Amino acid sequence: MQGTVLVIDDSAMMRKVVLRVLKMADVEFEAALEAGDGNEAIALLRTNKVALIMCDINMPGMSGLELLKQIKEEKLAAGVPIVMVTTESSEPQVRQAILAGARGYIRKPFTVDHIKNNVKPLLAA
């Protein structure tokens, strides 16, 4: 697959897990970028073009939802699918994320099939 994936999570372990499961789901990229918080993600998006963003919601400092709003305001990822990866799965949370610009929502724990079903179609679109 062409392009770069950006994985945003305050847990380095979870970033590795997300990248591993993407690979297992045959969602492979030319390059992968990792950000440990919202500010790091913004900085990376200002200098890199990405094809997919996988983003945690519960992060210290800037939350995933606040980050989505900033990405939208600054038009840092126009047309790029953003998928939230989180333990939070209540309806209001999902709605907030979609309103803020997310295209997909994956609840932890997740499987390879969840990634195939929820991420691959976004890349094909």
Added chain:
Amino acid sequence: MPEANTVLKPFNVEEFLSPATLERADKTVAEIFGMMLGLEIEVVETSDLGPDTPESDERTAVVGFSGAMRGSCHIRMTAQGARSVASAMLGGAPIDEGDDSINDALGELCNMLAGGWKNDTPGLSSECALSPPTVISGRNYRVRMIKPSVKASRMYRFDIHALQLTLCCEDIESRTDE
């Protein structure tokens, strides 16, 4: 996440102490170990525990609950057990004893367990928020709740390791969120 100044229906302590609390915990634990770690896990009695001993180096991860329920979710296991969790999370990759990713994995595991349990509990899914995880390591320590709380605890075994899951719920009266 609960909004500020909204009236929350506090989670009932009697409800917390019902068998459903640990049944939901069992389901969440099995789901997360199976899906994220590829490991089987079973409920055990304390007396059935295998080689892990109380004198071992231990790690405890804690995630707090706020909103309709105030309390915490703790998971406790030996350092070797935590290392196995980290390795399983990375698909079986070897992990060095002092690797930072061990605490990171334990914190994430606790976060998923706390989140899975509260998402499955009526009245808590959208009315209760989680704190970022904290990990404690050492020997012969105790984790105590400062405020009066009730607890539900369960022991599990995965591979040769024991895991203790404890859910704590503060005993609170009807209130508005601060």
